[in-house]
Amino acid sequence: MATPLLAGKVVLVTGASTGIGRAAAIGAALHGADVAINYHSDDAGAASCVAEIKAFGRLAVAIKGDVADPATATDFITRACDALGKVDVFVNNAGICPFHAFLDMPAETLERTMRVNLHGAYYMVQAAANRMVAQGNGGSIIAVSSISALVGGEYQTHYTPTKAGVHSLMQSAAIALGRHGIRCNSVLPGTILTEINKDDLADEGKRTRMAARVPLGRLGAPEDLAGPIVFLASDLARYVTGAALLVDGGAFVNLQ
Numbered sequence: 001m002a003t004p005l006l007a008g009k010v011v012l013v014t015g016a017s018t019g020i021g022r023a024a025a026i027g028a029a030l031h032g033a034d035v036a037i038n039y040h041s042d043d044a045g046a047a048s049c050v051a052e053i054k055a056f057g058r059l060a061v062a063i064k065g066d067v068a069d070p071a072t073a074t075d076f077i078t079r080a081c082d083a084l085g086k087v088d089v090f091v092n093n094a095g096i097c098p099f100h101a102f103l104d105m106p107a108e109t110l111e112r113t114m115r116v117n118l119h120g121a122y123y124m125v126q127a128a129a130n131r132m133v134a135q136g137n138g139g140s141i142i143a144v145s146s147i148s149a150l151v152g153g154e155y156q157t158h159y160t161p162t163k164a165g166v167h168s169l170m171q172s173a174a175i176a177l178g179r180h181g182i183r184c185n186s187v188l189p190g191t192i193l194t195e196i197n198k199d200d201l202a203d204e205g206k207r208t209r210m211a212a213r214v215p216l217g218r219l220g221a222p223e224d225l226a227g228p229i230v231f232l233a234s235d236l237a238r239y240v241t242g243a244a245l246l247v248d249g250g251a252f253v254n255l256q
């Protein structure tokens with residue numbers, strides 16, 4: 001039998017109590033990794049993610065914290081490494097998208113979205129990278145950006161710049177960290193059915209329109225991201241850095 005892709009590796013994932021982060025954490029564990037997850041408020045979701053991972057024999061730990069607070073980054077990396085020994089792979093996934101119109105965007109909604117999605121990513125990636133450099137054994141960092149890094153959204157004027165920023169952060173970090181053997185890449189999901197867009201896609205007309213744009217014929221599931229993230233985490237991607245992988249069922253290229 002082939003060795004699991006992430007055997008012997010420790011993977012850290014932010015925002016993994018539900019959705020894409022949870023699928024990435026479980027996917028990494030299914031491929032042989034021990035996993036630490038960060039989450040913000042959903043204690044039950046985080047506990048069930050940990051339980052699911054432990055049920056198939058891997059180590060797992062959940063650590064609560066708001067990624068908008070810079071102190072959360074060092075706290076998460078330190079406590080995760082205390083529990084699991086090291087960090088080989090870091091997945092920056094935590095994010096919010098409170099849909100709102102542009103002309104009357106509340107300043108606090110803009111600020112919070114920037115702090116969680118972009119500042120949070122910066123501090124988390126920086127803390128993970130410092131630990132990887134100190135370990136001296138390279139590593140893989142993957143950021144969950146979005147198709148929204150490339151295209152706009154009427155009710156996402158505060159959100160799409162954060163996703164472009166995260167994509168750009170991975171490009172610059174790939175240069176800064178290449179000499180340490182640390183690879184930095186992003187995944188760009190299309191529309192994936194999760195809590196983040198549950199209300200927005202409750203509009204049947206919008207949901208049907210969005211699905212109709214996808215050449216593969218359906219909106220995405222969180223598990224659709226697990227394979228691409230595991231690939232970028234693994235040594236199969238050992239010469240891949242600074243790359244961005246669209247995971248959108250073909251929606252981006254479907255202009256006409």
Ligand SMILES: NC(=O)C1=CN([C@@H]2O[C@H](COP(=O)(O)OP(=O)(O)OC[C@H]3O[C@@H](n4cnc5c(N)ncnc54)[C@H](OP(=O)(O)O)[C@@H]3O)[C@@H](O)[C@H]2O)C=CC1
Pocket residue numbers: 014015016017018019020021038039040041042043045065066067068093094095096097116144145146147148188189190191192193194195196197
């Ligand atoms: N769904 C989609 O269509 C797409 C999503 N994305 C991106 O994927 C990522 C995950 O989204 P998705 O799974 O859909 O969303 P969900 O709402 O399903 O999950 C979001 C996760 O992030 C956590 N989180 C939110 N805010 C914070 C915070 N301040 N600190 C720590 N954790 C936090 C949540 O924790 P808790 O529940 O405990 O509060 C939860 O675990 C986001 O970055 C999003 O921008 C990108 C493209 C498309």
Ligand SMILES: C[C@H](O)[C@@H]1OC(=O)[C@H](O)[C@@H]1O
Pocket residue numbers: 097145146147148153163189190191192196197200
């Ligand atoms: C939350 C949205 O449905 C989702 O977020 C993204 O980044 C995608 O582009 C979708 O707009």
